Amino acid sequence: MIFTIFKKELKDTLRDRRTLMMMLVIPILIFPIILNIFVTISSSFQEEAANKTLKIGVVGKKDNYFFEKLQSLPEIHGKKTISFYADSLTLKKAVQDDSVQLGMFSLDNFNEMMSEKTPAELIVFHNATEIGMKERGEAYVDYIENIALQERYLDLNLNQTQLKPIKTSYSNVASSKEMIGKLAGGILPYIFIAFGFLGCMYPAIDLFTGEKERGTIETLLTTPVARWQILFGKMGVVVLSGLLAASAALFGLFISIEVLNLVENEELLNVVHGILNFQFIVLLFSLLLPLTVFFAGIMIPVAVYAKSFKEAQSIITPINLIVVLPAMVGFFPGIELTALTACIPVVNIVLATKELIAGTLDYSLLALSFSVMMILAIIAVFISYKRFDKETNVVI
Amino acid sequence: MIEIHDLRKEFVLSKQQQKELNTTDTIATAVNGVSFNCQPGRVFSLLGPNGAGKTTTLRMISTIFKPTSGTIKIAGIDAISNPKEARKKIGFLTGSTGLYARLTPNELIKYFADLYGVANDDFQERKEYLYSLLGMHDFQGKRIGKLSTGMKQKVSICRTMIHDPEVIVFDEPTSGLDVITAENIIELIRNCKEQGKTVIFSSHIMSEVDLLCDDLAIIHKGEMLFNGQMSDFKSQMQTDNLTEEFIRIVKSSNTISA
Known part of the structure; x- marks a missing residue:
């Protein structure tokens, strides 16, 4: 039944x-x-990110060490344009209204500080709601900082390997x-x-x-x-x-x-x-x-x-x-x-x-x-x- | 044959129901000490105004509700201790009976025949007889949802009769139907009577009662006010017609209970 x-x-x-x-x-x-939407969005996002020209606004002297290095970075690190701003307030506003995606501010004595081998200050303005911008800024800074570090090792005649006491490598055991x-x-x-x-x-x-x-x-x-x-x-x-x-x-x-x-x-x-x-x-x-x-x-x-x-x-x-x-x-x-x-x-x-x-x-x-x-x-x-x-x- | 003795049904009232009924009583008595017999080959009518306890009584007879006390025998079977066997003897039809709209008449009739345990040969024979009697061949394969009210009523009748029940219970069977469709039901009740089946039906349409019934009982507020043959009822009438007499009996019961 x-x-x-x-x-x-x-x-x-x-x-x-x-x-x-x-x-x-x-x-x-x-x-x-769901997969179709995910694939379409992520591929178009990746494509857009790869093709997007990053606008960077800077405040500082024209011969600033950092900005010169930034301008000479090859396109493999992403397309970019650099424009100079008069002061930090205008630069900050430009980042806020998305005229530029990153703002980099340095004091006029940046190059002197670099020559004296003391830390030269750089402030990077970013809008956290624009995903991925901070990471691109960090990538530029890390790259240029690494170049400066190599130059200092040479100037000071230091062996880089001697300054790194522990060599660590992390290996993932999970499949x-x-x-x-x-x-x-x-x-x-x-x-x-x-x-x-x-x-x-x-x-x-x-x-x-x-x-x-x-x-x-x-x-x-x-x-x-x-x-x-x-x-x-x-x-x-x-x-x-x-x-x-x-x-x-x-x-x-x-x-x-x-x-x-x-x-x-x-x-x-x-x-x-x-x-x-x-x-x-x-x-x-x-x-x-x-x-x-x-x-x-x-x-x-x-x-x-x-x-x-x-x-x-x-x-x-x-x-x-x-x-x-x-x-x-x-x-x-x-x-x-x-x-x-x-x-x-x-x-x-x-x-x-x-x-x-x-x-x-x-x-x-x-x-x-x-x-x-x-x-x-x-x-x-x-x-x-x-x-x-x-x-x-x-x-x- | 239906034998009812001292039937009583109480419902426990929820807080919400107490509020709706404006009472502090925790129990409502729908049927109170009702007794009557329905004989084979005779039509028994259960009369009463709305809320009298007619439907509750018929639901107890059909074993949908279990009585609080009292006895019910259907074709000699104790319907309280052996409801499954009693149900095999009963055909049940109400005016508000719905049908499965997404099935066809053929599928629905076969489903109920299976539920009643009708053997396949008997089913084919019975189905053919009822389809011919009711003129159902033309729409047997159509979805029920697409049928007219009259066609649906025929399907309902066929469903009620497919297991050839000895006892037929009709709860306000013509309620909501037009006169043409209601005529199918009237005809069915007559046929059942001719075939020697026991028929009980509830109604408050006096013309129907006058037309069909041999015996009747009037209940009001769960209590029996009259139980006897139609001829006795007519001979004891104090008014000019059945409707007025029915109203008089109900009203006088209200006066006594007040």
Whole structure:
């Protein structure tokens, strides 16, 4: 009987355009759209940055050591124009109104200070809202300072290597898979959780509140089918819809990478190819299944209680925020799956998926996360059952 | 046959409901000690003004609601201790019955036949009989959402009758329907009676009651005011017509309770 109800509800759900949009169309399109926008913006940003001529305003003497070196810098360090300003106030204003992107102010005794081998002062004005400008200024200063340093070593007849007592080199032992997994791996479970939730939402409202609102529940309850069977048949469709939405998002990611070739970074591609395998997908869905049952279990009591589609939507939408916010934990590097975080619902799924992508998953913590979600899913199903069994909730 | 004895239904009122009803009572009694029998081959009408407890009584008979106390027997089956078996004997139709708009009549009828456990051969035979009787062949494959009100009503009737129930429960079945569509229901009730089925229907349309019913009960504020045969009711009338008599009985009950 559960399967008869499940089949009918699935057919009914798949014929609902709104549910189809939320369950299949949007999740499939989300990765191609996001990646396409990201690639287009970042490539045009890089192109613009490479071609952009940096306007630098300077205050100081014409024969200033620093400005002369700056003017003679080869174009490989980026295109630039240099214009002289009368005083620091005018220069500062020019940076503020973006007439120039960098302002460099030096006192008239700059060259004397350089000759005396004392620190010569330079003030660089920049607008922090213009991303990347300060870094370009720093790059110029570092380059010219290095030239001046070499000149001083020669003048003072000093051996540069003798002045550097420790030679340090930092070597990263993390693989690129681990790096990408831990730093950017949170996006994947976030998208799955968000779409898993949205995928459950419309069918839950439609199959419970909608049935009340349309007046079909009464006739269903007069059939010789136990209420728990009706609940399980309907719940099966809600869970499947959530899983389908998450799968559609995964499919969208696959299309973006394998068909549309939206990812060009070799390291990232290797990681993605590495995770898009059978074992990863099975493990991912083993985490998503109890999570989706949990989602269905928290939505169904609301949908059963609500008297209209609108009422159900107005209660479930804030729940969406409560669920999706912890999923954002995955965006923060440094928060890892531990015995404690494995006990926090939603957070445990995000962190476990991140570890799974990074290839650093501790299977005992995975089992703990799975068990926690299973227990919560069972509690949520029990609450749904109690709600659905309460006659005044089911019939308007 | 439906046998109802000393049926009572109480609802626990939430704070919000207490506020809406302007009462401090925590419990509302919707049906209070109602008893009656409906015989096979006869049409029993349950009359009462809005809020009298008609729908609650019919929902208890249909096993949607569980009574607080009392007994209900449907075709000899105790509907309280064995609701699943009782439901197999019942066909339930209300005026506000909705249908699954995204399914076709064929899909919907098959779904309910499956839920009632109708064997495939019986289903085909029964479906053919009802489709021919109601003239449903032309729109059997169209989505229900695209059908007219009359067509939808026919689908509802077919759904109610697909498992050939012994007892038919109609809760204000013609409410909101035009006279042409309502005629399908009237015809159905007549057919059921001819076939020896037990029919109970609630209404406050006296012309319908006069046209169809053999026995009737009047309830008001959950209590039974009259229970007997239509012929007895007519012979005891103190006014000129059924509507006036119905109003008189309800009003006099208000005076007594006041």
